[in-house]
Amino acid sequence: MPIDPDHLLTYAIPPVTQDYGPADIALYALSIGMGQDPMDLRRLAYLGAAGEARAMPSIATVLGHPGFWLADPATGVDALKVVHGEQGMTLHRPLPPRGRITARTRVTGLIDKGPGRGALLYSEKTIANENDAVLATCRGTTFLRGDGGFGGASEPVRAPHQLPDRAPDHVFDTPTRPEQALLYRWNGDPNPLHLDPAVAARAGFPRPILHGLCSYGCAAHALLAVLCDYDDSRFGAMDARFTAHVFPGETLRTEIWADGSFRTRAVERDVIVIGNGLFQHREGS
Ligand SMILES: CCCCCCC[C@@H](O)CC(=O)SCCNC(=O)CCNC(=O)[C@H](O)C(C)(C)COP(=O)(O)OP(=O)(O)OC[C@H]1O[C@@H](n2cnc3c(N)ncnc32)[C@H](O)[C@@H]1OP(=O)(O)O
Numbered sequence: 573m574p575i576d577p578d579h580l581l582t583y584a585i586p587p588v589t590q591d592y593g594p595a596d597i598a599l600y601a602l603s604i605g606m607g608q609d610p611m612d613l614r615r616l617a618y619l620g621a622a623g624e625a626r627a628m629p630s631i632a633t634v635l636g637h638p639g640f641w642l643a644d645p646a647t648g649v650d651a652l653k654v655v656h657g658e659q660g661m662t663l664h665r666p667l668p669p670r671g672r673i674t675a676r677t678r679v680t681g682l683i684d685k686g687p688g689r690g691a692l693l694y695s696e697k698t699i700a701n702e703n704d705a706v707l708a709t710c711r712g713t714t715f716l717r718g719d720g721g722f723g724g725a726s727e728p729v730r731a732p733h734q735l736p737d738r739a740p741d742h743v744f745d746t747p748t749r750p751e752q753a754l755l756y757r758w759n760g761d762p763n764p765l766h767l768d769p770a771v772a773a774r775a776g777f778p779r780p781i782l783h784g785l786c787s788y789g790c791a792a793h794a795l796l797a798v799l800c801d802y803d804d805s806r807f808g809a810m811d812a813r814f815t816a817h818v819f820p821g822e823t824l825r826t827e828i829w830a831d832g833s834f835r836t837r838a839v840e841r842d843v844i845v846i847g848n849g850l851f852q853h854r855e856g857s
Contacts, residue, residue, distance in 0.1 A: 574648075574719070574721065574722040574723070575647070575648040575649055575691070575716070575719045575722050576648055576722075577682050577722060577724045579646075579647075579648065580647060580648070580649070580679060580682055580693065581679050581681075581682055582679075583641075583647060583679055585638045585641055585677045585678065585679075586638070587636075587674055587675065587676045587677075588636040588637065588638055588674070588675045588677075589636070589672065589673070589674045589675075590635060590636050590672070590673055590674075590675070591671075591672045592635060592670060592671065592672075592673070593669070593670040594620050594624065594625045594669065594670065596631075597618070597620070597625050597626075597627045597628065597631055597669060598618075598619045598620055598625050599755075599758060599759065600628060600631045600634060600759055600789070601618040601619050601625070601628050602619065602755065603752070603755045603756040603758070603759060603786065603789070604628070604630070604746075604756070604786055604789030604790050604792070604793060605746045605747065605748055605749070605752070605789075605790055605793070605824075606618055606619060606628070606793055607619045607621075608746075608747065614797075614801075614802035615793075615797075615802065617802065620669075624669050625669055626669055626804055627666075627667040627668065627669050627804065628789070628792065628793070628796070628804070629661075629663055629666075629667065629792060629796065629804050629807040629810075630661070630785075630788060630789045630792035630793075630810070631667060632661050632663060632667060632699060632707070632708035632710055633659060633661055633710055633785050633788060633789070634759040634760050634761075634785065635667075635673055635675060635699055635708075636673055636674065636675020636677075636697065636699055637675070637759065637760030637761060638675070638677045638697070639760060639761070639762075640761060640762065640763045642654055642693075642714065642716075643763070648719075649716055649718075649719055650716070650717075650718030650719055652718070652765075652771070652774055652775050653690075653716065653717035653718030653719070653775065654714055654715070654716055654717070654718075654763075654765075655714075655715045655717060655784070655814070655817070656712070656713075656714060656715070656783075656784030656785065656814050657692060657713040657714060657715035657813065657814055658711075658712065658713035658730065658732075658811070658812065658813045658814065659710070659711070659712055659713070659784065659785065659788050659811070659812060659814070660710065660711035660712075660809070660810065660811035660812070661708055661709065661710045661711065661809065661810055661811075662708065662709045662808065662809040663707070663708050663807055663808060663809070663854065664706055664707060664708060664709070665705070665707055666804055666805045667707055667708065667804075668701075671701060671702070672701070672702050673699050673700065673701055673702075673707065674699075674700050675697050675698065675699045675700075676697065676698050676700075677695060677696070677697040678695065678696060679693060679694070679695050680694045680695055680696050681693070681694035681728075682694070682724055683724065683725065683726060683727070683728075683729055684720060684721065684722055684723065684724035684725060684726055685720045685726065686720050686721055686726070687720055687721030688720060688721070689720045689721075690715055690716055690717045690718070690719065690720045691715075691716040691719045691720050691722065691724070692713055692714070692715060692716070692729065693713070693714040693716055694711070694712070694713055694730070695711075695712045695713075695714065696709065696710065696711055696712075697709070697710040697712070698710075711811070713730065713813075732813050732847070732848035733811065733833065733848045733849065733850040734848070735829070735833045735834075735835060735847070735848065735849075736829050736831065736833055738829075740827035740828055740829050740834075740835075741828060741829050741830045742798045742827070742828040743825055743826065743827050743828070744793075744794035744797055744798055744825070744826045744828065745823055745824070745825050745826075745839070746790040746793060746794065746823070746824045746826070747823045747824075748782065748786075748790065748818070748820055748821060748822055748823070748824060749820065749821060750820050750821040751820065752782060752786060752820040752821070753766040753767060753780060753781075753782050753783060753786065753820050754767065756782070756783050756785075756786040757783070759785075761783055761785065763783070765777075765780065765781060766780050766781060766782065766783050767780055768780065777817065779819060780820070781817040781818060781819060781820075782817070782818040782819065782820050782822075784814045786818075787814070787818050787824060787836060787845060787846060788810075788812060788814075788846070790824045790826070790836070791810075791812065791824070791826045791834065791836045791846055791849065792807075792810060794826035794828065794834070794836075795807070795810060795826070795828065795834060795851045798826075798828050799828065799832065799851060799853070800853070803857075805854065805857060806853050806854055806857040807853070807854060808851075808852045808853045808854035808855065808857070809850075809851070809852040810849070810850070810851050810852075811848075811849065811850050812834070812836075812846045812847070812848060812849040812850075813846065813847050813848040813849075814845065814846060815844050815845060815846065815847040815848075816838070816843050816844065816845045817845070818838055818845045819838070822838045822839065822840050822841070823838070823839040823840060824836050824837070824838065824839070824845070825837045825839050826846075828851075832850055832851040832852055832853075833849060833850055833851075834846075834849035834850070834851060835847045835848070835849055836849070
């Protein structure tokens with residue numbers, strides 16, 4: 573049954589209010605592979621190893637996470653075929669290490685790629701503090717592989733950032749662990765595609781794949797290290813496209829250019845898994 577674009581475009585995703593603190597931000601940092609060097613105090617700052625933990629900027633992508641709402645049969649979406657296509661975020665101010673936030677997620681667009689090609693669902697999440705000041709805005713593209721050809725518009729699509737045509741200036745490796753997705757899911761995405769081999773097989777993968785937002789967090793760590801010297805107040809915005817799946821246990825190598833362009837490679841298979849990346853410093857930092 574084709575999806576009903578009007579229903580999806582107006583689908584009411586409930587707002588999420590969340591109290592978070594040191595345990596949540598440490599879980600997030602561990603689940604994106606931070607803390608593997610127990611001698612590096614700059615990384616360990618994000619785990620609260622010495623003093624209060626700092627919030628990794630990319631935790632904005634999971635704070636107030638609405639969950640895997642596309643699995644609701646009322647959306648009409650073939651949830652088994654859903655993959656995360658693109659992710660962006662802008663931090664308007666540094667995220668405090670603890671607090672109460674309210675996240676509001678809404679669908680902002682739906683693009684029909686045609687029968688057999690899929691559809692793109694654009695969404696936006698804003699995170700506000702108790703004074704209603706917006707801390708961060710997150711932008712997502714969900715690739716609905718099984719839902720093209722519903723008769724919708726094929727424009728406008730977001731143009732992906734073009735990377736420089738020269739070798740990167742820096743590389744930063746993050747080894748992931750075979751059980752990475754089992755830990756990462758506790759940030760709010762229990763999609764069985766990442767956990768259950770039978771579900772992964774039905775979706776067309778030989779084994780469960782890593783959450784896109786986990787790979788995104790690994791890349792954010794690389795950008796924080798290389799371009800911000802672990803100072804989260806300098807982290808402004810980050811946009812990227814998920815170009816191929818990642819298997820937990822692979823090493824993610826983020827290749828970074830001085831202008832903020834980046835991409836991430838799964839080293840063992842030599843496949844670009846995040847492409848078209850663009851990082852920006854916070855204005856004035
Ligand atoms: C906030 C949102 C939250 C969403 C959460 C969802 C729940 C999560 O638990 C799910 C996950 O985390 S899944 C894991 C992470 N994602 C992935 O592994 C997907 C990796 N990418 C792919 O498989 C393919 O690129 C694929 C399948 C994406 C596209 O592959 P192809 O079909 O081969 O694409 P191609 O033929 O090259 O291009 C078709 C048209 O689509 C555009 N496009 C390609 N990749 C895109 C992408 N990643 N995002 C957006 N658009 C994309 C192309 O430009 C092309 O457009 P056009 O026809 O206009 O040229």
